Amino acid sequence: MLQGTLSSPGPCPRPLNTQTVVIAGHRAAGKTRLLPLVSKLLGRTGLDLDSELERRHGRPLRTWVAESPSTFRAAERETLGLLPGGSVVSVGGGFLSHHPDALQSHFTLVVPVTFDTYRERLTADTTRPRLRTDVSLEEELHSMFHEREALHARVPTISLADFLRGCLAQEST
Numbered sequence: 001m002l003q004g005t006l007s008s009p010g011p012c013p014r015p016l017n018t019q020t021v022v023i024a025g026h027r028a029a030g031k032t033r034l035l036p037l038v039s040k041l042l043g044r045t046g047l048d049l050d051s052e053l054e055r056r057h058g059r060p061l062r063t064w065v066a067e068s069p070s071t072f073r074a075a076e077r078e079t080l081g082l083l084p085g086g087s088v089v090s091v092g093g094g095f096l097s098h099h100p101d102a103l104q105s106h107f108t109l110v111v112p113v114t115f116d117t118y119r120e121r122l123t124a125d126t127t128r129p130r131l132r133t134d135v136s137l138e139e140e141l142h143s144m145f146h147e148r149e150a151l152h153a154r155v156p157t158i159s160l161a162d163f164l165r166g167c168l169a170q171e172s173t
Helices: 002-007 031-042 049-057 061-067 069-082 115-124 137-152 160-172
Strands: 021-025 046-048 088-090 107-111
Touching (some): 031 088, 031 107, 031 160, 046 049, 049 061, 049 069, 049 088, 061 069, 107 160, 115 137
Parallel strands (some): 021 088, 021 107, 046 088
16 A cells, blocks of 8 residues: 555655654554654654653653653653754654644654554553553543544644655655
């Protein structure tokens, strides 16, 4: 499916040299895995926002999010603004939903994931914190995915397929 998408005609957006590229999307979509690949394609420094938060604040995100979600979200937003312009940054799964206005000047790539893949990855990964412990895991996954999907649709982003098409087209010329 992705191969057909990449070969079809369409827009081929590219970020400005000084513009930060943000890799966003649902939890477990593969943002961190794509970070070194996108960084290499663009020849830019890649930074994982979650790792930066842990390094700068000296606290594990799992406990921070559980203990004080509002201070975590504030630090998350602030830290993105402190990172070097022109870098490639992967953000956590909630960033796109919680801070859409913080992405206005950035080139934001959204990594697609289906609900089935999302569910499969998050049920298999017991290291990730639960976000809604008052409901079953299945209810949490269903509600979080669909709520965030609706919020993501409101934020101007570039699809990963269109971005890759732009990179591949530029390399072949």
